[in-house]
Amino acid sequence: MKKLLTIMTVVALWLCVATGAQAQTYERKDFTFKSEKIKNAEGEVSEVKVGAYVGKKLIKEMTYELEPALSEDLAKYVGTVSESDLNFDGYPDADIYLGYMGGFANNTHHEALLWDQSLHAFVEAEGYGEIGEPVVDEEKEYIQTTLSAGPDHRVTTYYRWQGNKLQEYLTNTWAIEGDEYVSFEGLLNYPCYRFDAKLDGRIPVNIVFQRTDDDIIAGYIYYPKAKTPAPILIVGSVTRYGDKQYYQLDEYQSDGIITGNIFLQTPVKCDYFSEMEGTWTNPKTEKAMKMTDLHFSQEMPKWFTKSVLTPEDPGNIGREYSFQQWNQNYQSMVGGHISFRGAGKNKVHFECGNIRHNIAEGRSGDDRPAVLKDNVFEYRDVNECGYGFRAKFFPRFVVLQTITDYNTLDCFGAGASFEGVYIKVKQ
Numbered sequence: 001m002k003k004l005l006t007i008m009t010v011v012a013l014w015l016c017v018a019t020g021a022q023a024q025t026y027e028r029k030d031f032t033f034k035s036e037k038i039k040n041a042e043g044e045v046s047e048v049k050v051g052a053y054v055g056k057k058l059i060k061e062m063t064y065e066l067e068p069a070l071s072e073d074l075a076k077y078v079g080t081v082s083e084s085d086l087n088f089d090g091y092p093d094a095d096i097y098l099g100y101m102g103g104f105a106n107n108t109h110h111e112a113l114l115w116d117q118s119l120h121a122f123v124e125a126e127g128y129g130e131i132g133e134p135v136v137d138e139e140k141e142y143i144q145t146t147l148s149a150g151p152d153h154r155v156t157t158y159y160r161w162q163g164n165k166l167q168e169y170l171t172n173t174w175a176i177e178g179d180e181y182v183s184f185e186g187l188l189n190y191p192c193y194r195f196d197a198k199l200d201g202r203i204p205v206n207i208v209f210q211r212t213d214d215d216i217i218a219g220y221i222y223y224p225k226a227k228t229p230a231p232i233l234i235v236g237s238v239t240r241y242g243d244k245q246y247y248q249l250d251e252y253q254s255d256g257i258i259t260g261n262i263f264l265q266t267p268v269k270c271d272y273f274s275e276m277e278g279t280w281t282n283p284k285t286e287k288a289m290k291m292t293d294l295h296f297s298q299e300m301p302k303w304f305t306k307s308v309l310t311p312e313d314p315g316n317i318g319r320e321y322s323f324q325q326w327n328q329n330y331q332s333m334v335g336g337h338i339s340f341r342g343a344g345k346n347k348v349h350f351e352c353g354n355i356r357h358n359i360a361e362g363r364s365g366d367d368r369p370a371v372l373k374d375n376v377f378e379y380r381d382v383n384e385c386g387y388g389f390r391a392k393f394f395p396r397f398v399v400l401q402t403i404t405d406y407n408t409l410d411c412f413g414a415g416a417s418f419e420g421v422y423i424k425v426k427q
Contacts, residue, residue: 035079044069127166186306197291256423258325284326311375312393321422343369358413385411
């Protein structure tokens with residue numbers, strides 16, 4: 001892998017001509033690029049210097065090492081700078097071609113400088129130089145690579161930007177001679193995660209999901225050895241403590257009944273070699289099965305091609321949502337139910353009851369409906385203690401989260417709230 005050797009800012013500050021001088025602001029159109037190839041003692045091209053200029057003034061210089069060094073013939077196009085919009089913000093960036101990276105298929109090395117309009121400067125693109133042969137889709141705003149996965153297969157990996165860092169979203173391995181084409185573009189709204197395991201070392205299971213920016217996670221659990229295997233909806237959340245992440249998910253049937261509880265513990269930076277733990281628990285019998293042979297990837301199965309975390313259209317909110325789970329103390333199913341009725345454009349009235357722990361009940365005021373902004377509303381003063389919650393709608397479920405202090409729950413039963421994942425049961 002080629003390494004970035006030096007990053008040298010030629011002027012004292014990127015935006016200043018000299019100390020104490022008035023800041024010099026540049027526009028993107030002011031910049032041009034020049035590159036220089038540096039040879040080693042054997043006459044091979046071993047380094048490339050790329051300079052960003054305003055007129056004849058060198059503003060920023062980057063030096064890249066080529067590993068391995070290339071002959072002059074092979075390095076003919078090394079250092080070529082292509083100016084296109086790599087991060088889809090409307091401003092041209094700079095792709096720097098650095099030659100063959102090793103391996104098979106289209107494995108060539110590129111680095112990038114991204115134009116930051118707020119700084120009026122170029123910044124480094126993190127992760128771009130590690131992926132090999134990037135293909136930019138400006139219309140759909142993602143970057144993909146296709147590399148070798150052996151003599152008969154290729155692997156396509158999809159990426160999107162998180163700030164200046166390129167984030168891997170999912171991968172797809174496919175047979176070169178295969179006839180079936182599967183599009184995963186319906187999953188490029190959030191990064192995808194896959195965990196394969198065996199329950200108690202016997203029952204194979206696939207757990208695949210996506211994660212939103214506010215840590216809602218949703219996807220499917222799949223039992224390939226079931227009599228009639230089919231993906232089952234899972235929804236939950238993730239929390240972080242130190243260098244560990246803790247995933248809590250529930251397995252939902254279409255009527256909202258919870259038939260399994262999933263727990264996963266992983267490092268924050270989970271990779272193919274991470275140490276992980278997991279269990280699947282039957283909520284009725286409380287029997288827990290440990291996950292063995294647990295490993296992580298971002299390889300998506302062919303049956304998961306459409307996200308369940310797309311925002312729901314405010315005009316398509318269902319009339320009733322519910323969930324139920326077996327409660328050992330009551331020896332019966334308990335849960336929650338919330339119903340909605342329209343009250344004008346992007347406005348709804350609601351009535352909610354949740355008895356997972358104790359009883360929490362409430363409704364919107366007759367003259368105060370909830371007002372949706374996109375697929376979310378916040379509603380306060382449900383009860384005399386000032387309880388408030390957020391409702392976030394997706395096509396198959398709504399997530400309710402408390403947004404007020406703990407003492408606002410005092411008017412409900414102890415420990416009760418509206419919180420939970422409610423499955424759409426009536427459109």
